[in-house]
Amino acid sequence: MPRISSAERRSALIEAAVRVISRDGIQAATTRAIVAEANMSLASFHYVFRSRDEMMRELIAFVVGAEADAALRSIGTGRDIRTALREALQTYFDLLTSAPRHEQVMFELLHYSLRTPELEDLPRQQYASYHSAVAALLTTGAEHGGVRWTRPVDDIARMIVTITDGVTLAWLADHDDAAANRVLDFAADAIAAYSEPLPAGDSVVPSPSALTRPRSNDAKEMHR
Amino acid sequence: MPRISSAERRSALIEAAVRVISRDGIQAATTRAIVAEANMSLASFHYVFRSRDEMMRELIAFVVGAEADAALRSIGTGRDIRTALREALQTYFDLLTSAPRHEQVMFELLHYSLRTPELEDLPRQQYASYHSAVAALLTTGAEHGGVRWTRPVDDIARMIVTITDGVTLAWLADHDDAAANRVLDFAADAIAAYSEPLPAGDSVVPSPSALTRPRSNDAKEMHR
DNA sequence: TTTCGTCTGGGACAGTTGTCCAACTTCGAG
DNA sequence: CTCGAAGTTGGACAACTGTCCCAGACGAAA
Structure with missing residues (x-):
């Protein structure tokens, strides 16, 4: 097969592993299944990775980073903060229903990490990453909505x-879209209740223009 | 070894399997590990179970039933509904922190079922069971608190x-007790907001003015 | 006591797993 | 062109997996 640099092989294998896990679960992510998915020979695997655990560690870091990035792109465009929240939650839910396997994989990787001593520091980082991504989103959303x-x-x-x-x-357990939407409605209500209008003149962004501002360029440069 | 009835062996093996999964994760629950934990010979396993999957199915049903039972025993004793809710949530959280492995096992079994075609109907039942157990709790709590x-x-x-x-x-990911308690406070507030005093005078408890008042958490000391 | 269905245990089977190796091929620097 | 480093390969290894078979051992009915 073609001659490929070590770094390329690493990412190719990781992407293949992600596909295998999505399709068949983490249990099926054996070295042989992964190299087959990547159209490589078995020996190539241990040429670039010292062990399967080493690859898993890189895979999780890669996939968690991508997840946080995706969250940061889901800014709501609603006029008031409640609507913006609800829309952001809807964006996430649409993502979930259109690619359920992806979120399923996140959980499987989490539980895998929790059971693997060498990876036991990853879950904390994983959730810290989620939390800070959403916190950044909330800060931006509040500025746009003229609330705090x-x-x-x-x-x-x-x-x-x-x-x-x-x-x-x-x-994931019952595929009940309607029930999920009712819970998301509830969540938007409850979270929005923890916001209040900014005192006049105190705002960084003038309220009226924020309300009518087009949504185009906002999300880009906000990377924590 | 002693002569044991087929039914006894079934439950002994299931309990041994639960211990193995709690200790080492679902991926370590091999037939050999299970019979070793139960002090049986390997052949005994397939004498009472047609296959490992058959045992898994029974194990999940057993463990989910126990979980729903445990939920039903966590009725809050607070006078107003908000306090009762918070106490019930606290009971659950105490259970979680004192036996984290148990809840971890629940999730692992859920994801295992989601990936196993012969078990794919179990997650729906599992969550239906949780939901109806909590619904029963809510009905009882509302009657007790004189609200609807x-x-x-x-x-x-x-x-x-x-x-x-x-x-x-x-x-499970970050072991942040304080943060978890703040979220539970939020949940109790938000849920209690969906209750109102019974219209007629058949309320057992005087109308609680603190019903929907957000309350800061009186956080107990947390380790770390 | 004999019989017979129920239980027990050791061992075997074929398949899968992670890891490693020795041999082979390619390629660019000297 | 030479040569050594980098890349590639099929095959092997030992360990582990779920499952099965068969030779027994037990206990109650006959």
Whole structure:
């Protein structure tokens, strides 16, 4: 087969492993299944990875990073903060229903990490990453909506991650779209209750223009 | 070894399997590990179970039933509904922190079922079981607190399961007791907001003015 | 006591797993 | 062109997996 640099092979194998795990579960992500998916020989695997665990570690870091990035792109465009929240949650839910396997993989990797001593520091980082991504989203959303949070953003971010995790699990189990949407309505109400209008003149962004501002360029440069 | 009836052997093996999974994860629950934990010979396994999958199916049913039972025993004793809710959530959280492996096993079994075609109907039943157990709890709690829910109990039950699942996952990942307690405070507030005093005078408890008042958490000391 | 269905245990089977090796091929620097 | 490093390969290894078979051992009915 073609001659490929070591670094390319690493990422090719990781991407192949992600496909295998999505399709058949983490249990099926054997070295042979992965190299078959990547159209490589078995020996290539241990040429670039010292062990399967080493590859798993890189895979998880890669996939968690991508997940946080995806979250950061889901800014709601609603006029008021409640609508913006609901739309962001809907964006996530649409993502879930259109690619359920992806979120399923996230959970499987989490539990795999929790059971693997060499990876036991990863779950903490994984959730810290989620929380800070959502917190950044909340801060941006509040500025756009001309409100401020009456609780620490970190706490509210954790509430949101809590709810999306819970909704995801239940939906993966019973695929009840309507029930999930009712829970998301509830969540948007409850979270929006922890916001209040900014005192006049105190705002960084003038309220009226924020309300009518087009949504185009906002999400880009906000990377924590 | 002693002569044991087929039924006894079944439950002994299932209990041994639960111990193995708790200790080492579902991927370590091999037939050999299970019979070793139960002090049996390997052949005994296939004498009472046609296959490992058949045992897994029984194990999940057994363990999910026990989980729903445990939920039903966690009725809050608070006078107002908000306090009762918070106490019930605290009971669950104490259970989680004192036996984290148990909830971890629940998730692992869920994901195992989702990936096993012959078991794919189990997750739906599992969550239906959780939801109805919590719904029963909510109905009892409302009667006890002299209130009624302003939304269908089934929806509220789903919200609660959503939140406990989410809190559990995050806590398993980062063991942040304080943050979890703040989320549970939030949940109790938000859920209690969907209750209202019974219209007639048949309420056992005087109208609680603190019903929907957000309350800061009186966090107990947390380790770390 | 004999019989017979129920239980037990050791061992075997074929398949899969992670890891490694020795041999082979390619390629660019000297 | 030479040569050594980098890349590639099929095959092997020992360990482990789920499952099965058969020779027994037990206990109650006959």
